[in-house]
Amino acid sequence: MADIVKDEILAQEETDKAIAKEAELQAAGGKAEDDKAHPVVLETRGVTIQFGGLTAVDHASIKVRKGLITALIGPNGAGKTTLFNAVSGVYIPTSGEVLLNGEHLEGKRGFQINEAGISRTYQVINLFRSMTVLENVMVGMHTRLKSNFWSDLFNSKKKREEDAEAREKAFEWLKFVGLDEYANSPAGSLSYGKQRLLEIVRGLASDPQVILLDEPAAGMNSTEKLELDALLKQILNMGYTILIVEHDMKLIMNISDYIYVLYHGALLAEGTPEEIQANPDVIAAYLGGEDDVI
Amino acid sequence: MKTNSKKKILPLIIGAVILLALPFVAQMITGNDYWVLILCTMLIYVIAVSGLDILFGYSGQISLGHASFYVIAAYTTGLLNNYFNIPLFITIPCGAILAALLGAALAYPASRLKFHFLSLATVAFGEITYYFLYTSPGGFTNDYKGINIRSIPFLEGSYTKWYFWLLLWAIIFVVAKIFIVNSRTGRAFIAIRENTHAADGMGVNVQKYKILAFAISAFYVGFAGTMYAHLYKYISPETARQKQSVLFLTMMLFGGSGSIVGSMIGVVIIEILLELIRPLQEYQMLLYGILLLIVIIALPGGIVGGVRDVMADRAKRKLQKEGEGGAQNG
Numbered sequence: 001m002a003d004i005v006k007d008e009i010l011a012q013e014e015t016d017k018a019i020a021k022e023a024e025l026q027a028a029g030g031k032a033e034d035d036k037a038h039p040v041v042l043e044t045r046g047v048t049i050q051f052g053g054l055t056a057v058d059h060a061s062i063k064v065r066k067g068l069i070t071a072l073i074g075p076n077g078a079g080k081t082t083l084f085n086a087v088s089g090v091y092i093p094t095s096g097e098v099l100l101n102g103e104h105l106e107g108k109r110g111f112q113i114n115e116a117g118i119s120r121t122y123q124v125i126n127l128f129r130s131m132t133v134l135e136n137v138m139v140g141m142h143t144r145l146k147s148n149f150w151s152d153l154f155n156s157k158k159k160r161e162e163d164a165e166a167r168e169k170a171f172e173w174l175k176f177v178g179l180d181e182y183a184n185s186p187a188g189s190l191s192y193g194k195q196r197l198l199e200i201v202r203g204l205a206s207d208p209q210v211i212l213l214d215e216p217a218a219g220m221n222s223t224e225k226l227e228l229d230a231l232l233k234q235i236l237n238m239g240y241t242i243l244i245v246e247h248d249m250k251l252i253m254n255i256s257d258y259i260y261v262l263y264h265g266a267l268l269a270e271g272t273p274e275e276i277q278a279n280p281d282v283i284a285a286y287l288g289g290e291d292d293v294i
Numbered sequence: 295m296k297t298n299s300k301k302k303i304l305p306l307i308i309g310a311v312i313l314l315a316l317p318f319v320a321q322m323i324t325g326n327d328y329w330v331l332i333l334c335t336m337l338i339y340v341i342a343v344s345g346l347d348i349l350f351g352y353s354g355q356i357s358l359g360h361a362s363f364y365v366i367a368a369y370t371t372g373l374l375n376n377y378f379n380i381p382l383f384i385t386i387p388c389g390a391i392l393a394a395l396l397g398a399a400l401a402y403p404a405s406r407l408k409f410h411f412l413s414l415a416t417v418a419f420g421e422i423t424y425y426f427l428y429t430s431p432g433g434f435t436n437d438y439k440g441i442n443i444r445s446i447p448f449l450e451g452s453y454t455k456w457y458f459w460l461l462l463w464a465i466i467f468v469v470a471k472i473f474i475v476n477s478r479t480g481r482a483f484i485a486i487r488e489n490t491h492a493a494d495g496m497g498v499n500v501q502k503y504k505i506l507a508f509a510i511s512a513f514y515v516g517f518a519g520t521m522y523a524h525l526y527k528y529i530s531p532e533t534a535r536q537k538q539s540v541l542f543l544t545m546m547l548f549g550g551s552g553s554i555v556g557s558m559i560g561v562v563i564i565e566i567l568l569e570l571i572r573p574l575q576e577y578q579m580l581l582y583g584i585l586l587l588i589v590i591i592a593l594p595g596g597i598v599g600g601v602r603d604v605m606a607d608r609a610k611r612k613l614q615k616e617g618e619g620g621a622q623n624g
């Protein structure tokens with residue numbers, strides 16, 4: 001009896017060792033391994049955005065890898081949201097390329113980019129306030145539903161089936177973030193933190209290849225931030241890829257796999273959270289006259 | 295489930311009985327056909343105002359020139375029938391479809407305009423229609439005199455027959471509206487109304503849906519216009535003026551925009567009011583003005599919105615009371 005238990009413990013130790021070894025290999029493996037496990041999904045190449053004479057983003061090249069959280073940080077006015085807007089089609093880059101799985105996105109309109117597989121949330125909450133919480137998520141599914149004007153007009157069986165299915169799926173999404181009890185309330189009646197969560201699931205409802213989160217923690221209290229932290233990890237585990245802009249350094253350093261630092265529109269540094277925290281340029285940029293502290 | 299459907303069916307049956315009996319009751323009380331004609335007009339307006347509501351109430355775009363579509367469709371069916379003897383079952387859809395196409399054509403550039411500029415563009419469209427019909431090339435629209443139009447043969451001479459014919463169409467158009475607004479298309483409309491920027495970000499082709507809303511809306515109003523022309527057997531450019539567009543708008547806002555029943559309530563109440571002040575016809579515009587002011591200041595959601603607010607308030611109070619009661623018990 002005791003022998004069996006001993007054997008089991010030994011076996012357990014052995015698998016533990018194997019896992020640790022694998023992790024070690026992965027850490028040391030470098031780029032080649034990274035490319036295989038986490039290929040680049042979204043990439044900007046030398047994106048420049050000018051407003052008149054002002055260069056808001058200057059030759060920014062970033063790579064977003066599948067299944068990882070990539071963060072974009074920088075002091076206020078560094079051009080983070082502008083770069084986001086260029087990727088999601090709000091602005092057309094003055095020059096440079098935006099690629100999603102090798103497909104060119106620059107110059108496409110917002111709805112086309114959503115259809116291609118990039119979804120987003122907004123820095124200032126942009127919900128459909130008088131629509132119900134559930135309907136907000138269903139609008140998020142817009143590009144994934146097939147019914148058209150004629151099937152809608154005649155309320156065809158196919159349309160009704162698809163609608164019922166979408167409703168169920170939207171409800172599942174609400175359950176996922178714990179908003180199911182508010183499904184039929186107007187979105188505008190939710191608390192601030194809950195509205196942020198709704199924006200995230202509305203973005204996820206289109207099943208995007210990459211979801212862009214623009215300061216999701218803004219205005220959240222510390223409990224909500226902890227919940228957000230856990231939620232983002234859960235979303236990652238579901239196989240989604242995240243590109244995030246955020247001011248909350250604790251959150252960013254905790255969740256990010258890779259960080260890009262923008263400063264006055266240009267890329268200042270990139271690397272893992274540890275590398276960024278130790279980078280003297282980054283520290284100087286943040287302490288040099290800005291309120292944000294790492 | 296069973297009791298639920300029973301509860302829904304009973305008011306439906308009562309409503310159907312009332313709608314079926316209405317023209318006969320009106321005839322019995324007044325002893326003539328006049329109020330049946332008014333009921334017919336109401337049904338036509340229900341179609342038109344429901345259409346305007348799809349545009350304004352659901353997709354958030356304004357039009358102060360919708361009477362144009364009404365009149366253009368009316369002239370189309372009338373002129374095609376008068377000049378070429380084309381049967382009405384062809385000319386009526388032609389009129390409505392032409393209205394929809396013009397609506398789409400107007401929306402194509404107009405969809406990029408902001409709300410107040412869009413309203414100006416639609417006012418201009420209304421004026422253009424009026425002056426075109428008033429002094430048409432070669433006078434093919436009979437200019438300011440307007441044109442006489444034939445009635446629909448199997449309805450001729452009986453307003454009661456007209457009433458049931460229009461009731462059928464009003465139901466079809468209202469049901470179609472219910473289907474449209476409760477679908478992917480309808481959600482796209484509402485999303486655009488609520489937040490155009492976010493709608494674009496969520497994959498809604500804003501321009502396409504704005505044009506679609508305009509076309510659907512113009513089709514509704516156009517169909518109503520053809521019915522109006524054949525019922526009254528006459529149409530003149532006067533109907534394309536601001537007064538008619540503002541009437542539709544007043545009915546929609548008074549009843550409550552973005553609502554199925556709102557359009558109907560607005561039509562019924564305002565049409566009755568108009569009949570009551572018929573002796574003071576010059577003051578019609580004044581009445582619209584006063585009604586619009588009342589709605590804008592005191593009832594921003596129209597009658598339906600007001601009722602909704604009161605009910606929500608009550609539900610809230612009830613919840614609070616229950617909450618207090620629960621707290622005391624605990």
